[in-house]
Amino acid sequence: DVKVTQSSRYLVKRTGEKVFLECVQDMDHENMFWYRQDPGLGLRLIYFSYDVKMKEKGDIPEGYSVSREKKERFSLILESASTNQTSMYLCASSPGALGKLFFGSGTQLSVL
Amino acid sequence: SQKIEQNSEALNIQEGKTATLTCNYTNYSPAYLQWYRQDPGRGPVFLLLIRENEKEKRKERLKVTFDTTLKQSLFHITASQPADSATYLCALVGDSSASKIIFGSGTRLSIRP
Numbered sequence: 339d340v341k342v343t344q345s346s347r348y349l350v351k352r353t354g355e356k357v358f359l360e361c362v363q364d365m366d367h368e369n370m371f372w373y374r375q376d377p378g379l380g381l382r383l384i385y386f387s388y389d390v391k392m393k394e395k396g397d398i399p400e401g402y403s404v405s406r407e408k409k410e411r412f413s414l415i416l417e418s419a420s421t422n423q424t425s426m427y428l429c430a431s432s433p434g435a436l437g438k439l440f441f442g443s444g445t446q447l448s449v450l
Numbered sequence: 451s452q453k454i455e456q457n458s459e460a461l462n463i464q465e466g467k468t469a470t471l472t473c474n475y476t477n478y479s480p481a482y483l484q485w486y487r488q489d490p491g492r493g494p495v496f497l498l499l500i501r502e503n504e505k506e507k508r509k510e511r512l513k514v515t516f517d518t519t520l521k522q523s524l525f526h527i528t529a530s531q532p533a534d535s536a537t538y539l540c541a542l543v544g545d546s547s548a549s550k551i552i553f554g555s556g557t558r559l560s561i562r563p
Binding site: 378379380382386394397428430437439440 | 459482484486491492493494495496499539541543550551552553554555556
């Protein structure tokens, strides 16, 4: 069965800390995505990657960076966490052709 | 800029009735449109996909329409059940493998017994 695994379900960090959110998929998918979800704002795309070492900015990339060194792993990095980055973060993957997304369970990040 | 609107934040209907959810978009020409279901505390789960050259798609009690002239998709759940209560999201997908996928803010559907 298809699986997208996010390393942490809940995470609490301090303002200014560097934060790593990890995502692993076991489906050999080309594309991987990072979204954040906030009440009333829906899912907003932060970054996506369509191949190893390739990345594209989404709609809200400011304050974030990503890394895709291996096909199965896509990491989201908050270089210096701020309180407005408190959110639910969702990772997803998709095969290149159809774009049907498979999501992880999400990481609820709180920045204090 | 690209914009997707799901015009009802919440929809409350009686069990057995048909639920109809709306997704409108502007400044985008998607190759196809998708619908997802999301339960509280979980990631969205894919339901249906409809291509730009398709008018209608069905899957069991679900039906999706896609009107590229109106820039609108309708999502129907017939014979609704309390278990259908969830948030439903529409998503637009571009025509290349490197396209980003953008989502509406969702409609929270509640089916009362």
